[in-house]
Amino acid sequence: xxxxxxxxxxxxxxxxxxxxxxxxxxxxxxxxxxxxxxxxxxxxxxxxxxxxxxxxxxxxxxxxxxxxxxxxxxxxxxxxxxxxxxxxxxxxxxxxxxxxxxxxxxxxxxxxxxxxxxxxxxxxxxxxxxxxxxxxxxxxxxxxxxxxxxxxxxxxxxxxxxxxxxxxxxxxxxxxxxxxxxxxxxxxxxxxxxxxxxxxxxxxxxxxxxxxxxxxxxxxxxxxxxxxxxxxxxxxxxxxxxxxxxxxxxxxxxxxxxxxxxxxxxxxxxxxxxxxxxxxxxxxxxxxxxxxxxxxx
Numbered sequence: 001x002x003x004x005x006x007x008x009x010x011x012x013x014x015x016x017x018x019x020x021x022x023x024x025x026x027x028x029x030x031x032x033x034x035x036x037x038x039x040x041x042x043x044x045x046x047x048x049x050x051x052x053x054x055x056x057x058x059x060x061x062x063x064x065x066x067x068x069x070x071x072x073x074x075x076x077x078x079x080x081x082x083x084x085x086x087x088x089x090x091x092x093x094x095x096x097x098x099x100x101x102x103x104x105x106x107x108x109x110x111x112x113x114x115x116x117x118x119x120x121x122x123x124x125x126x127x128x129x130x131x132x133x134x135x136x137x138x139x140x141x142x143x144x145x146x147x148x149x150x151x152x153x154x155x156x157x158x159x160x161x162x163x164x165x166x167x168x169x170x171x172x173x174x175x176x177x178x179x180x181x182x183x184x185x186x187x188x189x190x191x192x193x194x195x196x197x198x199x200x201x202x203x204x205x206x207x208x209x210x211x212x213x214x215x216x217x218x219x220x221x222x223x224x225x226x227x228x229x230x231x232x233x234x235x236x237x238x239x240x241x242x243x244x245x246x247x248x249x250x251x252x253x254x255x256x257x258x259x260x261x262x263x264x265x266x267x268x269x270x271x272x273x274x275x276x277x278x279x280x281x282x283x284x285x286x287x288x289x290x291x292x293x294x295x296x297x
Contacts, residue, residue: 007036009054010092012047016062017079017089021070034096058085116162116176120155122184123164123176127152132187133166136180145180151189154197158207165197173207203254205236205261213256219275221250226271235264250275262287 015030016022028041042050051062063074079085126133133152138145150166157163162176167189201207203215219242222230227249231241236253243250255261257280265272266287274281 004036007092007096009050009057010088011036011096012050012062013054013058013060013073014089014092014096016071017073017076021065021068021072023069024071027071058088060085111160116179119176119179119182120162122182123152123155126184127154130188130191132185132189133182134185135174135182137174138178138180140178149185150174151191153191153195154200156197156201156207163207165200171200171209173209202237203256205255205258205264208256208258208260210256210258213258215254215256216277218253218255218257218261218277218280219250220253220265221248221273221275222268223271224248226268227251235261 011031011034012027015027019026024042024044024047027047031037031042032039054060054062059075060079061074062071064071073079079089123133125131132149134147134149136145136147148168150164150168150172152164152166153171154165155162156165156173164174164176165171166174201209220235221243224245224247230239230249230251235251236255238252238254240252241249242252262283265274265284274284
């Protein structure tokens with residue numbers, strides 16, 4: 001299926017999703033302002049074919065209110081709760097907005113990040129057919145790259161980086177931007193029926209799932225103004241607000257207090273205090289003392 005067709009599908013989904021209810025005539029008025037249209041409207045037959053394909057591929061149902069001839073997405077609540085579909089729609093909406101606003105290219109500034117996105121397609125293909133992959137990988141912690149054969153289980157995005165979760169001798173995680181080359185094997189593997197990518201990370205802050213670290217309750221105390229940010233962008237799905245004073249807010253989490261979670265907490269500096277567990281609090285005391293010593297040099 002061509003990229004242009006996918007762009008048309010996402011454009012339709014996004015337009016109807018954001019309009020709530022809209023007629024085909026109104027859709028075409030918006031369509032003609034898009035660079036995708038080439039100045040040609042969408043015939044009703046083509047529109048209905050697109051509706052059917054969108055339902056088949058994305059499980060997004062575009063229905064018609066016969067009393068008003070307006071189209072709407074009937075399973076909108078399901079989409080809001082589905083992270084993948086929401087990500088697809090929002091990602092296209094942003095991309096389309098930028099493409100349609102080229103005159104603003106110097107006024108819309110992006111972060112330059114490593115992506116590794118050129119490896120996404122071959123990895124997804126291997127996942128669909130349950131084929132093993134071989135890749136050369138350059139870890140941040142080793143001077144030399146190494147070759148590894150992997151059963152690709154799932155992909156995850158964290159902090160604008162793509163990661164592959166796969167099994168070698170055990171389940172490991174690889175950053176796509178550290179891959180040097182990748183090929184697909186003919187060797188097939190059986191994905192364990194009890195493996196669920198979302199559940200694999202459910203008690204993790206980010207991308208680290210360390211079997212040697214147990215999940216437990218962590219209590220953090222944020223300065224009141226910083227707490228507003230934490231409320232709007234929770235650190236973890238288990239976040240609960242447990243105590244409120246005039247100056248601070250306490251949040252509780254149930255997760256593995258791994259290295260990436262430690263780094264995230266340190267980011268908030270003097271605006272956060274680790275309360276529990278005590279061993280975790282002591283860990284931060286040591287780090288703060290080390291930082292204090294460094295600044296006294």
